Amino acid sequence: MAQADSRNEVAERIGYITRVQSFSACHRLHSPTLSDEVNKRIFGKCNNPNGHGHNYKGQSLVKIDRHTGMVMNITDLKQHIEEVIMIPLDHKNLDKDVPYFANVVSTTENVAVYIWDNMVKQLPANLLYEVKIHETDKNIVVYRGQ
């Protein structure tokens, strides 16, 4: 009986693991649907025509599987991060090298959505909980798939 109770208790707990991955990319905040003047007013220095760069830090938070006690082998998570973040985004010009951003403004919010949409395709169903991107030490975006 005590054993069954302790098994149930473990089954109800929800934990998360995350892995931080740094990547470097440049971009320009500019919307093709707005005039140059409005773009400049809204995005300010980030609308600089020749762009600017960031050392981003990306985190994908995934839920613990209650049967195995782990989400997945972290080596597998590393591989997904490689495919979703490193290969398409690292050392890239987001606006010019990543087709997704040809018509989507490369804000950190949209980078988080891009990573979520691609990570969710790679992971087992309902495992991804959150994508968090540090654009700078101070600017941090969280996206939970809504």
Ligand SMILES: Nc1nc2c(c(=O)[nH]1)N=C([C@H](O)[C@H](O)COP(=O)(O)OP(=O)(O)OP(=O)(O)O)CN2
């Ligand atoms: N909602 C958003 N606002 C801004 C974004 C964004 O992605 N989402 N991005 C930027 C810029 O890309 C920009 O490079 C960040 O600039 P800034 O805040 O100036 O960067 P720092 O954190 O380094 O600022 P300091 O205060 O100068 O240290 C802007 N806005």
Ligand SMILES: [Zn+2]
């Ligand atoms: Zn920027």
